């Protein structure tokens with residue numbers, strides 16, 4: 189016990205920003221994330237560690253992970269738990285706290301995972317865990333399944349994350365200067381926070397409970413990630429009251445939001461002084477959704493140390509020293525000799541080709557360009573856009589052969605997403621004689637790195653304006669991989685045509701014009717450049733590093749959060 193207490197003493201000495209997120213991707217072997225939101229949260233914590241910004245991450249332990257995906261020959265997805273043992277990489281912390289759920293006390297303990305920055309700075313992440321013998325079997329599972337179960341289960345998880353997280357930080361002695369809610373899932377943390385900002389009883393008129401809302405708002409930061417209201421968690425008040433019991437604080441929240449549903453995004457909006465979207469365009473869209481609040485834009489970035497292939501890391505260290513800590517140094521990418529870029533890329537490509545062979549038995553050819561498309565399989569990401577006209581696609585491939593690697597999970601309840609995977613499998617079968625297409629099952633952090641470094645072109649075709657930011661294209665850019673993407677999310681800021689990649693459409697999407705534009709760019713720009721002008725191609729690879737990766741970094745993002753949100 190002693191060393192733990194000493195460590196906690198070290199961690200609680202400094203005032204910290206509490207960063208709450210339903211999912212945080214801590215490491216490839218730890219399945220506490222589902223997709224972009226969790227990856228971003230992990231990259232945020234890692235960037236803060238590099239910059240020695242005192243933060244404490246708060247999330248659920250998700251012992252059963254999101255899920256492990258298997259696909260049968262028809263592309264039908266089945267899911268199994270992706271369990272991990274927190275004791276393998278984290279330390280049990282000596283505190284237990286309780287939260288009220290459905291009229292009982294549910295106890296939670298926690299684990300400490302330490303993220304180490306590039307200077308050795310240690311950043312704590314607290315993993316909340318209800319799997320304690322004192323709880324009923326049902327309650328022990330509240331923190332098991334990330335995004336599992338029904339609305340009731342989700343509400344319980346959000347009570348544990350928001351209210352349990354606050355109590356745990358207090359029990360462990362953390363001193364917090366700001367609460368950063370990464371998406372609305374954690375916004376119930378405002379209930380215990382309201383208690384702390386209650387005026388003393390003598391200052392309050394009879395029959396009223398008053399809170400210093402302006403000061404409370406100054407301590408809260410909210411980042412929204414979802415550009416459609418239907419994507420926000422909301423619960424009927426009777427369900428919330430059944431779960432949490434009635435309280436004056438819940439009354440205040442209800443009054444502020446004035447609705448018959450408890451919408452966690454609105455709770456976070458109404459009680460945060462600093463609110464931001466995750467790209468300029470996303471902030472504009474969110475501003476229209478929430479005209480009563482000022483929505484800032486802090487464009488996402490990726491953590492360079494996590495998403496760089498080792499061969500490119502070597503090159504950057506030689507030609508852009510300091511990149512690991514300040515990726516703006518990558519503007520010097522032009523200094524890197526062409527053949528060094530190509531050799532590093534070729535090595536990463538061969539690794540991917542080996543992986544494709546091991547997982548699917550297909551033999552990809554290194555001299556033929558590989559397009560990559562991997563992300564959450566869900567309708568708005570339009571994984572089928574490339575396949576809108578199979579005859580056209582065959583004709584392009586006949587003239588300029590290319591190969592394609594796909595990957596991605598559909599949420600277990602996303603019926604449409606699952607159908608899309610099956611649809612992709614049908615296209616793959618039909619195109620098999622003409623185009624080599626592989627689908628790698630169980631997309632995760634480790635596969636993502638293999639893909640974003642091993643392909644030649646990163647493809648993204650969301651339906652605007654639904655891609656809040658997107659980050660996989662940023663990861664590809666860091667490895668010299670240009671994007672061919674719809675102008676949405678980060679790419680509407682990042683794209684410089686023919687310099688760091690190519691735009692599909694003009695950002696005002698309709699299905700037809702987008703697929704035409706996609707085929708047009710592929711046939712008339714991307715593939716001819718690859719085959720007919722290798723120095724020109726490498727120039728675009730350098731553009732991806734120098735113009736995209738230098739800017740779309742989690743270090744730049746974290747510096748902005750510190751200056752504009754945390755020091756506010």
Ligand SMILES: *Cc1c(COP(=O)(O)O)cnc(C)c1O
Pocket residue numbers: 222223224225227562563564631632633636637657658659660661663
């Ligand atoms: C980066 C990443 C994502 C997010 O990708 P988008 O292109 O932003 O959707 C999702 N899943 C994994 C495993 C990732 O590494």
